[in-house]
Amino acid sequence: MPVFEVSSVAVVFLLILAVLVAFVTEVVPNDVTAISVVAALVVLEPWTGVGTRDAISGFANPATVTIIAMYMLSAGVQNTGIVERLGVILADFTGGSEFRALVATVCTTGPIAGFVNNTPVVAVFIPMVTGLAEDSKMSPSKLLLPLSYAAILGGTLTLIGTSTNILASDFARLLIDGRDGIGMFEFSGLGAVLLAVGLAYLLTVGWRLTPARVPPDSDPVSEFDLDDYLTFMQVRPDSSAVGESVEAFDAAHPDVRILQARRGGDAYAGPHSDRVIEAGDALVVHGSLQAVNRFREATGLGQRASSAVTEDTFEAAATEGALAKAVVPERSRYVGETIAETGLHEYHETSVLAVRREGELIRTDLADLTLRTGDLLLVRTTPAAIGYFAETGELVVADERAIEEIAAADTADIAPLSPKTPVALGILATVVAVAALDLLPIVIAALAGVVAMVVTGCLTTADAYDAVSWNVIFLLAGVIPLGIALESTGGAAVIAESLVALDGVLPLIGVLFVLYLVAGLLASVITPVATAVLMIPVGVDAAARLGANEFAFLLAVMFASATSFMTPVGYQTNLMVYGPGGYRFTDFLKVGGPLQLLLAVVATVGIAVGWGI
Structure with missing residues (x-):
């Protein structure tokens, strides 16, 4: 390899290493890191070979535009209220049974996530799942992790199931001769197998491995260990609080927060209340022990040591807060x-x-x-x-x-169905059908669907823009040119050589399996999108050198990137259930590790059988 090429590959590898470190440590947000890559590639153009036009090509990439449109289409469906209504129906189905609650959660979330972006689906289902857990007298932790995993699995069902699938389709168009992307349902058969295997795991082994971190009916005061941070204070006749409104009194003491005032049997919320404090009132105060003691001494309030603040304390004023x-x-x-x-x-x-x-x-x-x-x-x-x-x-x-x-609403108010529900669902179905029948490219079909959603009133333009996870879009637009640099400098070929070397000790299906494992591990650390951008060119290059099926190797990276279970940071839905489930980092390894290995085997065999290697 010429010196120039060696130095170019070295510079790109160093840049990738810096990006990986930034992604893992999160010294700055990942999207900021990605945009920094755009600037760095242009500054280092003599080595990276990436000029200004290529550096910003990620913003005009069909995959990027399609993903933006799919976020908007998902929002249009979400606005109909159909997902919330489905949650209410599921609550009736479970009937207080733990296993039924699990079945209802995973068997509903998975199929929905094949057509609607899984992040808003999980966002809607989180409170519903906690409600199902409460009705079933079980820990919400037993349901929230399976909820996230089922949503991830559902993304393998269709081309629009997840952003990595759309990205892989664009790579197939660019890197594989004779390929014009990936069909809407081209891999749905294998996706359905992965979903079925994954759900079977979650309903059996995964159910036993998932810990019950949050106790059933846990009091949030105890759950967040706030016993020493919430205090009842008694208003004495000589206290400076007498005659002050709750809002003014709270504003005068910024180190603490007055959350509630009680008089007799009545309670009213603070700290924005204009109710005037009187002698004999009880105040619920939030603050550290030191801050509360300073507050008590400065205001002449008394402390009611015999009264503990619990969730029930706030239920008395639930209509106000x-x-x-x-x-x-x-x-x-x-x-x-x-x-x-x-x-x-x-x-x-x-x-x-x-x-x-x-x-x-x-x-x-x-x-x-x-x-x-x-x-x-x-x-x-x-x-x-x-x-x-x-x-x-x-x-x-x-x-x-x-x-x-x-x-304070009844069931109908909690999950109202919009009159636009049939229209929104019809538009989404039309987009899927048009793309599946190759009547229009998926990017055009999706954009036309967004226009139809807005014109029919299913979606406002403001809601459409708000629905997009712009940090994901900037992340994608930033790492795409990094993939270009990796390919153009020969860096992808260098990494591919290490895979090719395995051909001497492993059968071809073994090399495919190793590629799947590496991509899956990488996705658990640096996000699925970044993994797809970096590893798909490597996989395709390795397949070409081995004389293997390039599309099969692309699919391996695609499925591995889209099914990241081992860390809370590997997939955004994992991060969403991390806190509500009270999980530890190791819980994702314990439950998600076996699942990821199981799916690696099933997917590798499925790709070999379905497409050949």
């Missing part, structure tokens, strides 16, 4: 902002009491805490705020009981 658990989803604008910067307290009368992050419980200095995707918040919030979060998706309320108590 109650406790709720909420997950920060990937596309929330709160990601990257401190809790103070979000304006939750000022604009939505929502007080964050604690945050659970990757097994760590954070209860102090919350105002300065920068929120991340997957954070689980315990909040004292209001009906209006719950409605806002549900409408915008900025937070996913993970507690169905809290939703019901705050909304």
